[in-house]
Amino acid sequence: AKNVGILAVDIYFPPTCIQQEALEAHDGASKGKYTIGLGQDCMAFCSEVEDVISMSLTVVTSLLEKYGIDPKQIGRLEVGSETVIDKSKSIKTFLMTIFEKHGNTDIEGVDSTNACYGGTAALFNCVNWVESSSWDGRYGLVVCTDSAVYAEGPARPTGGAAAIAMLIGPDAPVAFESKIRGSHMAHVYDFYKPDLASEYPVVDGKLSQTCYLKALDSCYKELCKKYEKLEGKQFSLADAEYFVFHSPYNKLVQKSFARLVFNDSVRNASSIDEAGKEKLAPFADLPGDDSYNSRDLEKASQQVAKPLYDAKVVPTTLVPKQVGNMYTASLYAAFVSLLHNKHSSLDGKRVILFSYGSGSTATMFSLRLNAGQQPFSLENIAAVMNVGEKLKARHEFPPEKFVEVMKIMEHRYGGKDFVTNQDISLLLPGTYYLTEVDSKYRRFYAKK
Template structure:
């Protein structure tokens, strides 16, 4: 039985700031952002968008009534959840009108959460092949104004529908994973922003990739020549390339060129969104599938997932027949085209607007947010959402 990704959806806020503008305002050479990090634009979430609404908007675009009735498991991977107790999945379950006879849970392990959800989904579908699983990867990467991590912020969500007989990508059984307790990136429960040891995190990202890739080779007997492309978790778009090039030295030149070219294509969307934590690997996959015309049925795609703290995994999948017909390319391109570029001053104003933390009431103006699903306000410590 085939099990894999049947549909993929993505949503980002309608506001963004140009990284050239941000660099100039901060007195930094723009090339440090656009070339050094590989980032052109950074999504800016208005106060009317949080991880719940972002995820609901991503899923809403791909699910039909048949999907909603068949989904009996919702897994929400995030590291910027809105509640320490109630899962973000339960909110989205209600907003989308899913089958009430379903499990809904939230998973956390930095940027790895959605991958863990996918592996759980595979086991669930193996036992219940007539059902479907909705994986949500939604985050707002937030470090603070004028901080070293500011240029690697972002916001967005990816929705992944896992089923038997997938129309996009059959997920293969083999995968390799590795866990080690390290402190490269973390956010204590008392802090609204993350702490990061940037150099150390980069080193560990690469080291974990080398470990899981070596294990994958030994387990499967495969080499780089067997892959049409490899998509990476991308805290910034140059990061994956730093890892990939460490294992390419012995590959034939044409293989190196193919993987390098497809890697660049896989970063297109991420360059214009920024870091979305749990969803960044799967945004990279979406970018690859929607922007590379040379991919074909039977091509093998590698996926490297990394969550600081840290867990790494290498998994793979095989493209299905007519997969291009089941992508949301036009919708995603329209979303990018309709976004609004704001000034650095406007970005700072949006960034500093926050919800109350004392239980007081705050109603939000959702008329300026074009999203179908928005955060409408908070009262008595309870968030309320609106579906337009």
């Protein structure tokens, strides 16, 4: 199989959301902390009728319908998620209800979990399968689904929720350049979920930022090394049109791209002009760890990066700024933003993605885009996803109501023997929702 990659995409996020400005005021944070400081506009969250299973049922059904895919044509289904509803039974098995109805139970794949990286692991599994000798000619399907919620405190505004489905196969408009890829995996306690009675993570926010940037540096170095070996020339930021980042909050994306600019400057790459190199030269000899803590370097590199950031990163930031951190779906929501904003001008372009999951696991990888052909064209993908309308159709909750929902969900987490309020007035037709968890913890869903 040639040009294996993403043929089709759909995204779902809850219609329930809260403005960061309102949350900021409610939390008593200084004005601008969440909006400018973290760079976030709005945050989606699941009300009591939605969860990672209902969102993935919704997005998979929608993708199959809108691209006219026969459920029998799916041969592998992989889910990435870090939202634990069951310690054994995979989310994938819930999705099988869609395929069983059509007589298709011959579908490989289960769930992948490691913080925000599970979606990338699932995606690589599917791409590898299509490229392998065990491929049977059918499509792969990847689902990234998460509800990111934090306890009250500084991390709470960095939540979010969404599910993204991606159809995988050959001759794709979004093709993998599988040889141009670098990973960084390490043992760190930056963000983890050891308390099985709580949905909330234990998070060392500052450490997680440094771990993310260290992983970014390391992945970029590996990717450059592999590119240079392959192509016989230096790789720089000029060799890709866009850079897409896992986006816990937009400020970290700004810092990440600035970090890559600093890397290129130190490597004396052609992407940075002489004035920029001069500005960053004083920092070139900072020992690694000091460079992660230097505010002066951060400021200088963000300044030098600004025009490149505007051109190569801003078009990828819409959905993560509007929906929040979607954990496994976060990187792909940034990519969705790019397809939404630039679908008509991406033909022939290279796009670099950076996936980070705390703990930690990270990969930077390369995609090559082409216009594609109906129904698998970039144009059609953007039309199907309909991101602008979906964002507009949302309903803003006041902070008090949001906090109330978080309380209900805390109480419900891991619980049994309840029916939900079944208030589905805000859900669009076709959306799945949770109706009941019975005395044996079995979950039941219905479709609006």
